[in-house]
Amino acid sequence: MADATEGETAQLPLHQRIRAEIEGKILSGEWPPGYRIPFEHELTAHYGCARMTVNKVIAALAGAGLIERRRRAGSFVAQPRLQSAVLEIPDIQQEVAGRGETYGYELIGRRRRPAGEDDPAVFTGQEVLELRCLHRANGRPLALEERLISLASVPEAAEVDFAATPPGSWLLHHVPWTEAEHRISALAASTKVAAILEVAKGAACLSLERRTWRATETVTAVRQIFRGDLYHLVARFSPQG
Amino acid sequence: MADATEGETAQLPLHQRIRAEIEGKILSGEWPPGYRIPFEHELTAHYGCARMTVNKVIAALAGAGLIERRRRAGSFVAQPRLQSAVLEIPDIQQEVAGRGETYGYELIGRRRRPAGEDDPAVFTGQEVLELRCLHRANGRPLALEERLISLASVPEAAEVDFAATPPGSWLLHHVPWTEAEHRISALAASTKVAAILEVAKGAACLSLERRTWRATETVTAVRQIFRGDLYHLVARFSPQG
DNA sequence: AAGTGGTCTAGACCACGCG
DNA sequence: GCGTGGTCTAGACCACTTC
Helix, strand or coil, X not given: CCCCCCCCCCCCCHHHHHHHHHHHHHHHCCCCCCCEECCHHHHHHHHCCCHHHHHHXXXXXXXXXXXXXXXXXXXXXXCCCCCEEEEEECCHHHHHHHCCCCEEEEEEEEEEEECCCCCCHHHCCCEEEEEEEEEEECCEEEEEEEEEEECCCCHHHHHCCCCCCCHHHHHHHHCXXXXXXXXXXXXXXXXXXXXXXXXXXXXXXXXXXEEEEECCXXXXXXXXXXXXXXXXXXXXXXXXX | CCCCCCCCCCCCCHHHHHHHHHHHHHHHCCCCCCCEECCHHHHHHHHCCCHHHHXXXXXXXXXXXXXXXXXXXXXXXXXXXXXEEEEECCCHHHHHHHCCCCEEEEEEEEEEEECCCCXXXXXXXXXXXXXXXXXXXXXXXXXXXXXXXXXXCCHHHHHCCCCCCCHHHHXXXXXXXXXXXXXXXXXXXXXXXXXXXXXXXXCEXXXXXXXXXXXXXXXXXXXXXXXXCCCCEEEEECCCC
């Protein structure tokens, strides 16, 4: 496909050129889903290169989900994926700073206690650190955070002074994690939440719940309740990554 | 370790074994962020294989964001990434069906008109198809959808009978897209929205706005307003993909 | 049985960026 | 400079699947 900025087959590495070309045909629809792309030996001949070179490209595209490969049969353009997007969930601190606003943080409560019945079942029988804190932007309450940290998984958290450091930032830099699940919903502010966030009772808020695992251990569970009028999440997606 | 144990070790391809081993050291924290991992020639010697083999592994890990590579300096364990997640945004139809509920769809309004001042600026000067529709689950209103489709980008949309087919499903299967941006927020139901969704005015709703591009053209812009009490988004992430 | 992709080798030259 | 990663080659054998 003609591209405005193309012009020259620049000094791009060969495999990048090949990848761009194939990706282009797929994304433009010239090679529709189910289309059998040329065999490796055909691409090898077409580009006049070694098989390893095209193999790396096709393997990478397969890894990215654009192509499915079947031995003996060939490689095929994958069916359109579901709408999906990479949702960036940065530190609230970084987020606020990035907007050019002043970040404020306040520890509201801290308790070390055994997990009880109101807590997520994964913590049952463990000792947890319970934290409640408030994030502010330009002095205004932005989000209320309620967090449990498993002291079995992260014993060193017991020694940290979270009065100065937001727990999210600390955990992000001190505890490797392997998996996380987020649940995003809208809810009406309860009386208690409304008072802390300084909004009317019943005001729409954005709730972000996250559980983070390290291997099979749950490291932390957190719920952040944002003022709906001050916050939104943005997710952007392009097939290339 | 000695590399002469070939009879015993798993039948996994060598590069998978190498990758698993390195990933393990990173995720376990044995190689913390900033750690300089062995040079390629060292890994080559350690595993007794060709340089291409370890290169492919390290390059893949770099592509996955676990490792950063700097010429002359070496390869380093990347700083923990920002929290990010793959947010799956399936068809509402599929979503509802997947929950075992009955999906209902209703076209409320359809207009073909030039884009005006209230529309996103990207449509200015174009003709658009404006659709309003309602998604139901088990008969109850679930989401109100307001959508603009660029007829310059998707002229065939003018001929489609969206009284039977939800526009999201149709677009997903007929128009390739290269990029999408989502904005997720919480809002209070306006009088009008509340009436359609059959909730009280001011009820918390989850708003999902999405713009979809094909190359540089905006294909469609849509806002879906979900009843906050009936819907949430789930995003799950693991570094491996 | 034949042909595909999956994997691997043992070299090579180059570009870049630290010392 | 010089050592790192970046890229590429021209082969090879194997496993699997479809024919």
